[in-house]
Amino acid sequence: MFGIIRPCRHRLGERLLESWTAHLCGLCLALRDGHGQLARTATNYDGLIVSVLVEAQTASRPDARRTAGPCPLRGLRTAPVARGEGARLAAAVSLALASAKMRDHVDDADGVFARRPVAVAAGGVAERWRRQSRSAGTALGFDPEVLFASLSRQAEVEAAAGIGSSVLLVTAPTEEATALALEHTAVLAGRPGNRAPLREVGRYFGRLAHLLDAVEDLTEDQANGAWNPLVATGTSLAEAERLCRDAVHGIRLALAEVEVTDGALVHRLLAHETDAAVGRVFGHAQAHGSRQDWTPPPMGPNPFGQPGIFPPPPPAPTRRNPLVACGLWAVLCCTCQACCREEYENPCTGRRMHGPCRDCDCDCCDCGDCCECCDGCDGCDGCDCCDCSC
Numbered sequence: 001m002f003g004i005i006r007p008c009r010h011r012l013g014e015r016l017l018e019s020w021t022a023h024l025c026g027l028c029l030a031l032r033d034g035h036g037q038l039a040r041t042a043t044n045y046d047g048l049i050v051s052v053l054v055e056a057q058t059a060s061r062p063d064a065r066r067t068a069g070p071c072p073l074r075g076l077r078t079a080p081v082a083r084g085e086g087a088r089l090a091a092a093v094s095l096a097l098a099s100a101k102m103r104d105h106v107d108d109a110d111g112v113f114a115r116r117p118v119a120v121a122a123g124g125v126a127e128r129w130r131r132q133s134r135s136a137g138t139a140l141g142f143d144p145e146v147l148f149a150s151l152s153r154q155a156e157v158e159a160a161a162g163i164g165s166s167v168l169l170v171t172a173p174t175e176e177a178t179a180l181a182l183e184h185t186a187v188l189a190g191r192p193g194n195r196a197p198l199r200e201v202g203r204y205f206g207r208l209a210h211l212l213d214a215v216e217d218l219t220e221d222q223a224n225g226a227w228n229p230l231v232a233t234g235t236s237l238a239e240a241e242r243l244c245r246d247a248v249h250g251i252r253l254a255l256a257e258v259e260v261t262d263g264a265l266v267h268r269l270l271a272h273e274t275d276a277a278v279g280r281v282f283g284h285a286q287a288h289g290s291r292q293d294w295t296p297p298p299m300g301p302n303p304f305g306q307p308g309i310f311p312p313p314p315p316a317p318t319r320r321n322p323l324v325a326c327g328l329w330a331v332l333c334c335t336c337q338a339c340c341r342e343e344y345e346n347p348c349t350g351r352r353m354h355g356p357c358r359d360c361d362c363d364c365c366d367c368g369d370c371c372e373c374c375d376g377c378d379g380c381d382g383c384d385c386c387d388c389s390c
Contacts, residue, residue: 005049005269005277006280007020007273007276016264019264021074022065023048023265024043024045024048025071026048026051026090027043027048027087027091028040028043029083029087030090031043031095038125039091042097043094046209049270050086050090050181050182051082051087051089052265053086053266054185055082055262056262056263056265056266057186057258059261060261060262063083063084066080067080068080068081085140085188088139089137089181089184091136092133092144093133093147095130095132096129096133096144096147096148097177099126099127100148100151102126106119106126108227110226130144141187147177147180150180151177154173157170158232162232162233163232164233166233167211167214167229167235167239168243171210171211174206175206175210176206177206178202178209179203179206180199180202181202182198182201183195183198183202185198186198191259194259196257197255200250200254201255201258204248204251207243208274211243211247212278212281214228214240215240215282241282244282247274248271248278251271252271324347
């Protein structure tokens with residue numbers, strides 16, 4: 001569960017990269033310390049936004065960081081990591097979202113979850129994470145049950161969706177859940193005036209995450225006959241991109257009303273990396289054939305399987321021996337190809353993938369886009385917010 005915000009170190013700069021890593025590792029360790037080793041698999045890039053927002057609204061404190069021990073993912077180096085209420089809230093929210101997602105896979109019998117032993121084990125893990133999320137959230141004054149109630153409406157909303165209905169009806173539960181989580185960061189930081197704008201930021205961020213996930217899964221869902229909000233509602237790729245661009249713009253407008261002590265990383269992640277995510281997802285969709293660039297029929301039944309609407313699905317991906325796949329993954333990761341290679345084959349499924357640095361020009365600090373966006377923006381001192389040095 002990596003999320004939609006996947007910043008490249010060359011765009012962040014040294015200072016913001018160190019801060020971003022501190023929050024990512026802080027979330028991972030908060031999950032481990034509070035909920036066990038298995039809970040660390042719920043770590044995701046989007047979840048650390050909660051931790052970043054709490055710290056951005058709070059006065060700088062010397063106890064906001066602690067030194068963590070060596071970790072293989074940091075090259076066996078120690079590092080300062082975030083701690084405190086922000087990291088714990090991020091852990092509670094991440095567990096809640098992971099629990100809901102896993103329960104959804106079990107209910108839909110997706111892939112390996114169709115096997116009864118796997119479904120039973122996954123269902124147990126999902127329930128345990130739900131209890132742990134509830135306990136951790138309650139200790140912070142946040143009620144995860146409200147978040148679960150929002151997410152539980154998803155199945156009902158999806159069942160009612162059809163050609164001609166708005167895809168925003170499908171994204172509404174995700175929007176509400178994300179809004180509740182980001183709004184509570186203002187409560188923890190003692191900034192009641194930030195609750196309304198942060199709720200708006202969360203709503204747009206939830207919409208963006210849901211739509212981008214739908215676009216990324218579109219080809220695979222079509223091939224497998226799985227439910228996809230774009231297909232179910234007859235939403236074209238162009239319309240989905242327009243809604244995503246509007247969401248990024250809405251995040252920027254709402255973020256300008258949030259009072260922060262140090263908003264550099266928040267601005268970089270929510271105002272710039274969200275835009276980069278839209279460009280990456282839709283650019284990748286267009287670069288891999290026109291089968292996703294479709295215009296829905298004006299009205300009619302769900303188009304799954306109807307001839308003439310979609311091209312034939314691509315051939316099923318090949319699957320390698322697990323030991324061979326693990327070895328190939330080790331080579332890709334140790335040689336940094338998984339991060340920086342233009343395109344490579346997934347060792348497990350045979351699907352084509354690209355590294356997160358593919359769209360990053362490593363010889364440029366990305367200052368051009370930063371200056372264009374930040375010029376005259378409230379709370380943003382030119383390019384300083386992006387740690388640009390050119």
